[in-house]
Amino acid sequence: MPFSGKLAIRTAIGLGAVASLTALTACGSGGSDSSSSSSGKITGQISFQTWNLRAGYKDYFTGLIKDFEKQHPGAKVKWIDQPADNYAEKLSSDASAGTLPDVVNVSPDLSSPLAKAGVLLNLDKDPVAAKYKAQYTDAAWKGDAIPGQDGTYSFPWYLNTGPMFYNKTLFKQAGLDANKPPKTYDELFQDANKIATNSHGKIATLAGTPTIEDFGQYGVQLMSADGTKFTYNSAKGVQLLTQYKKLYDNGGLDSQALTSTPDQKGQKFKEQKVAMNPGSAYNLQDFKENAPSLYKNLGISNVPNNTGHQNMYVQSLGVSKTAKNKATAVAFAAFVTNQKNQEAFAHKVTVFPSTKGSLDKPYWSKEDGTDEGRVRVASAKQLKTAINYTPPVMTDEMKTVLQQEIAKCMQGKESPKQALDNAVAQSNKLLQQG
Incomplete structure (x- = not known):
């Protein structure tokens, strides 16, 4: 009985990595990361790719990027938004060509073949990326772990479940x-x-x-x-x-x-x-x-x-292992998925933040007398103990x-x-x- 309600944004539900994406595993290995984001300052240009979000949330992401660049004057973020159709094939093509965006919107089934192919940064093994782990719930972080790959390869972004x-x-x-x-x-x-x-x-x-x-x-x-x-x-x-x-x-x-x-x-x-x-x-x-x-x-x-x-669906942000300005890419992925920004996004659309403590806040824990509020609170309560079964x-x-x-x-x-x-x-x- 998977969650089948339509969302105002595109989620991973019903969309998985196709054969062309899994074929990437022949291109590399998902072993330990020898390259680290620990060297280098938060500066330079990076590319950031979302999954069918520009039409409804252009202002949100434009403002988000502006805030990041203001905090880090030497950094520049180029935003790319791909349509929902053939998204997995696009990831496969970019990964094979060595043009995978520096920060990329993925779900666990899409990050898995990329991790096996060795094109995503293992966040658990990167000293800078790993320090951000504490800001997410344990279940959300584990939801992005790849079986047999010894690590998590993307930052948890937003979650969903349904009554x-x-x-x-x-x-x-x-x-x-x-x-x-x-x-x-x-x-x-x-x-x-x-x-x-x-x-x-x-x-x-x-x-x-x-x-x-x-x-x-x-x-x-x-x-x-x-x-x-x-x-x-x-x-x-x-x-x-x-x-x-x-x-x-x-x-x-x-x-x-x-x-x-x-x-x-x-x-x-x-x-x-x-x-x-x-x-x-x-x-x-x-x-x-x-x-x-x-x-x-x-x-x-x-x-x-x-x-x-209950079952939990996860959307995440992966970081390319070959990003030229890796420290900037890691910092931006962590910035987009921090508590403040996740909560702001989840107030705009029917999704839930993956950051610790967020679901205890009144918006997700106290009903407001509306049916929508009732469903939101019920779903948030489920998510506190939910796991990603798929x-x-x-x-x-x-x-x-x-x-x-x-x-x-x-x-x-x-x-x-x-x-x-x-x-x-x-x-x-x-x-x-x-």
Whole structure:
């Protein structure tokens, strides 16, 4: 049940490193950094690349750059903004050509192949970069760690997570307590079966099949400790998929769940054909305007999980290992992601700061009487203990493999174990090729 609400800005959700990016690993190694940012003053020109942010936030970033240059008179920042489409391919092309921007907007799945290729600075091993670690939450810093690479390769920037929306009316009609939404997967499956039975198969509870985040939140170990192979085909993983198969067979999972897009899943929820769907504060205005009867009976809860930790999405800033003015690049990346600037950005858009202490401030800890405030506070509370479940080395191709094998299972073409064994085998092969 990944977060599927649209944001006002582009996030890494649903976007991963493609094969062309993973092929970069042949160009270098992600070993220890011999070059350090410790030499040199904060001076000279650097390039700074964002991911589809200029249209909505030009003034913010222009002001941010001006503030940095004012603090460091000898420094100059050239801002580049790339469109969302083909962003991974652009990173791959730049890295291969040796033209990767000095400070670059990445998500963990995009920084992973770059780190393996040896083109990003290992922040844990650089004496200057490492000193900034204390300004971020431990979970955010770990969210950017690359399995098997012994370090973090990008500064945590902004975070996101989302609540689970549910339809109180459909819960009541099924004889469930509308004020007690499911908190665990066992409770979820029980409620979903009851909703399907009492509606005679007309109302599903979920609109999508499980993703890798679901396996993580169920308590499945997704990868080996050294990050060299996927392990979600364990007995616990098979158990989760078996429950989803039962749900699909009895109508608790929407009949179009195998092919639905996030937008289509959201539409089913708006049409009150599905009882639950993950989202964000962005969705509330949509519900208010386009589904008023749903809005009046909307419940907001945490996404069910068995671990006590919600899923967290991370956007970050990596520093090129070959930046000519590396000290300036490190200082600027740390400046953009410091507490003051992260909090200012998070007041402009529905994202959350990754800096220590930020989420304890009133804006994120006290409701203001609005639905948006309620969602913001609930999400911020989740983020305090959230983790990034998605393995950074898991590419879009690997996610598609898992989705396809799960679809075969739902259709009865493969058993849950066979489907997961096949998905893991194919993904491990792709991992080794990378």
